[in-house]
Each structure stands twice: as structure tokens, then as C-alpha cells.
Amino acid sequence: MEITGSINMIGYALATLGPAIGVAWIFASVINGTARQPEARSAMLSTAFIGFAVVEALAIIGIALAFVL
Amino acid sequence: MGPLTLPTLVGALVPLAGEGHTYQTPGVRDFRYFCQAREAGELGPNDPGNVAGCTFGVDWLNKPFWQAVIGAALVIVLWWLAARKLSLVPGRGQFFWEYVYSFVRNGIARDILGPEYRRYLPYLLGLFSFLLVNNWFGEFFLFMLPTFSNIGYAWILAIMSFVIYIGAGIRTHGVGGYLRRSLIPEGVPVYLWPIIIPLEFLSNFITRPLTLALRLFANMFAGHLVVMVFVVGGAFLLTYPGNAFYNISGAVSILFSFAILFLELFIGLLQAYIFTVLTAQYIHSSVAESH
Numbered sequence: 411m412e413i414t415g416s417i418n419m420i421g422y423a424l425a426t427l428g429p430a431i432g433v434a435w436i437f438a439s440v441i442n443g444t445a446r447q448p449e450a451r452s453a454m455l456s457t458a459f460i461g462f463a464v465v466e467a468l469a470i471i472g473i474a475l476a477f478v479l
Numbered sequence: 480m481g482p483l484t485l486p487t488l489v490g491a492l493v494p495l496a497g498e499g500h501t502y503q504t505p506g507v508r509d510f511r512y513f514c515q516a517r518e519a520g521e522l523g524p525n526d527p528g529n530v531a532g533c534t535f536g537v538d539w540l541n542k543p544f545w546q547a548v549i550g551a552a553l554v555i556v557l558w559w560l561a562a563r564k565l566s567l568v569p570g571r572g573q574f575f576w577e578y579v580y581s582f583v584r585n586g587i588a589r590d591i592l593g594p595e596y597r598r599y600l601p602y603l604l605g606l607f608s609f610l611l612v613n614n615w616f617g618e619f620f621l622f623m624l625p626t627f628s629n630i631g632y633a634w635i636l637a638i639m640s641f642v643i644y645i646g647a648g649i650r651t652h653g654v655g656g657y658l659r660r661s662l663i664p665e666g667v668p669v670y671l672w673p674i675i676i677p678l679e680f681l682s683n684f685i686t687r688p689l690t691l692a693l694r695l696f697a698n699m700f701a702g703h704l705v706v707m708v709f710v711v712g713g714a715f716l717l718t719y720p721g722n723a724f725y726n727i728s729g730a731v732s733i734l735f736s737f738a739i740l741f742l743e744l745f746i747g748l749l750q751a752y753i754f755t756v757l758t759a760q761y762i763h764s765s766v767a768e769s770h
Binding site for chain 2: 456459466467474
């Protein structure tokens with residue numbers, strides 16, 4: 411059996427671990443915060459989405475490099 | 480035609496696993512719409528990407544282009560229809576459109592930009608609706624391709640947001656004031672400037688537009704690719720002759736692709752929201768008094 415493809419994708423799979431943990435942490439904190447103070451949910455969510463976008467940038471750069479390099 | 484079994488029936492409907500047709504993994508090639516194969520051997524003569532890839536014999540008048548045009552027209556017409564007959568007591572239709580409008584106005588523009596949000600509201604609302612419509616084209620019949628899975632369209636939107644947030648900063652603080660505010664955070668001692676200024680330049684003027692475009696593109700592209708893997712692979716397994724296990728897993732895979740399509744609907748909404756929120760955030764950071 412012959413497997414072809416780019417080994418970059420394995421590297422990218424490893425690279426997604428960091429952003430995945432980061433994004434998970436952000437939303438875990440939102441859930442925690444909502445449980446403690448439900449009325450602050452909307453304020454926390456909009457901040458969380460900005461943080462999510464910033465953390466996700468790492469995964470985005472990763473996928474770009476996986477295709478480019 | 481042989482005995483009418485499920486695989487032959489599906490095989491007649493989905494011309495995929497015919498004789499001599501081997502399984503081809505979906506890839507970047509499936510997102511290309513050229514008039515003819517560009518590199519030798521890249522597209523076979525019967526490749527779907529090679530048929531009706533463009534209109535009027537022009538390479539860039541292709542499917543994503545028409546989708547972008549239709550999307551823009553749709554946004555204009557829908558908002559025009561929604562704003563045509565407004566009444567003090569909203570009906571059901573007006574209630575829906577007001578909900579969408581106030582989601583962008585209150586949830587994104589006013590929350591982030593503060594009292595001066597009105598100047599940037601038309602752009603944000605147009606951006607949000609255009610992104611949403613184009614992302615959801617990936618799940619709708621007749622289209623079945625998110626426009627922004629073609630990176631050029633994502634670049635243009637990112638460049639537009641880039642120009643607008645830089646223009647907003649220059650308009651508020653002047654060129655020198657804006658550059659000083661965006662390159663030197665307050666309270667940084669002078670001996671750190673050689674490190675901070677390149678970093679801030681990289682972050683404000685290069686990484687921001689780059690990640691705006693790439694985030695949108697990568698999410699749309701990867702999501703559509705996942706759907707394609709499940710559908711194409713599922714159809715191949717479903718029509719595989721003489722192996723019931725393959726056929727059953729193919730059916731499961733095709734059913735699972737529906738779940739992914741629903742996830743894609745959510746991702747399309749999320750990406751439209753994030754792009755708009757980040758644009759508003761960048762505008763805010765360039766017009767803000769203190770950085």
C-alpha cells in the first residue's frame with residue numbers, strides 16, 4: 411500500500427493543538443463566568459469572540475504555511 | 480442495465496464509480512474554475528472542474544464571480560425591500576429585519592465603537608450581510624460553493640477593511656498622530672522603542688489584514704472540503720460493486736455529511752460575525768483616544 415501526500419499536514423495537525431487548547435480555554439472561561447454571573451454573559455461573549463479570533467490566527471497562519479511551504 | 484439493486488440505482492444517478500473510474504480525493508483542484516486546464520495533467524478531460532468552469536471564455540468570469548455579484552445584488556435588494564415600507568408598529572417581516580439590523584447596530588457597532596458608531600454602521604451592516612449571504616451559498620442549492628473559498632474575494636474584503644480602519648485613524652488623528660499612536664503604545668520607555676515599533680507595525684499593518692483574509696478563506700475552504708470528502712467518498716463507497724460493508728459505510732458517510740452541512744451553516748454565520756466584529760475592533764483601536 412502506498413500513501414502519498416504532504417507530510418506538512420501532520421505538522422499542521424500538531425500545530426492545531428495549541429490554538430485548540432487556547433480556544434477551549436476561552437470558552438470554558440465564558441461558561442464559568444456565565445455560571446457565576448449570568449447577566450454578564452453578552453459582555454463576556456463579545457470579548458470572547460475577539461479573543462477567539464486572535465487565538466485562531468495561529469491556526470490560520472499554520473494552515474497557510476502548511477500549504478505554502 | 481443489470482438487476483435493479485440499490486448500488487446500480489445510485490450508480491445511475493451519481494456517475495461516479497463507473498468502470499475504470501478510480502477514487503480521486505477531493506482537493507484544491509475542485510475549487511478551481513478555469514476555462515481550460517492550466518498545467519498539463521492537472522485536470523483530466525472529464526474532470527468536473529474542466530467543464531463550464533467559466534462563462535464567455537474569460538477565466539475570471541467564473542462561478543465565484545457570479546456568486547459574488549448575485550450575493551451583492553441580493554443584499555441590496557433584500558435591504559431595500561426591508562426598508563421600503565416601515566411602520567411604527569412592526570409587522571412580522573419588519574420585526575425580522577429590524578432584529579438583524581439591531582444585531583449589527585447594537586451588538587457589534589455600538590458596543591465596540593461607542594457613540595460615534597453611525598459613521599461606520601453602513602459598512603459594517605453591508606459587510607455582515609454580504610459575508611453571510613456568500614458563506615451560506617456554500618449550503619444552498621444551485622450554488623453549493625462558498626464564494627470565499629476562493630481566496631481572491633477574501634483578500635478584497637480584507638483590503639477594504641484595512642483601508643477603512645487606516646483611513647479612520649488618519650482622519651481622526653492625522654497621519655503623524657495616527658502612526659505614533661498605533662506604533663508606540665503609551666508608557667513604553669524609549670529604550671524599548673526599537674523592539675516595540677517593528678512588532679507593532681507587524682501586528683497592526685501586516686498581521687491584521689492577513690489574518691482577516693486567511694481566517695475567512697481557510698474556514699470556508701476547509702469546511703467545504705470536509706463536506707466534499709464525506710459526499711464524494713461516501714458516494715464512491717455506496718456505489719462500490721460487491722461489498723455490502725463499503726456500501727453501508729458510504730451511506731453512513733453521506734448521512735453524516737448532512738450534519739457537517741449544518742455545522743457549516745453555523746460556521747458561515749460565525750465567520751461573518753467575526754469578520755465584522757474584528758473590523759469594528761480595528762476601527763475602534765485606530766480612532767480611540769489612547770491606544
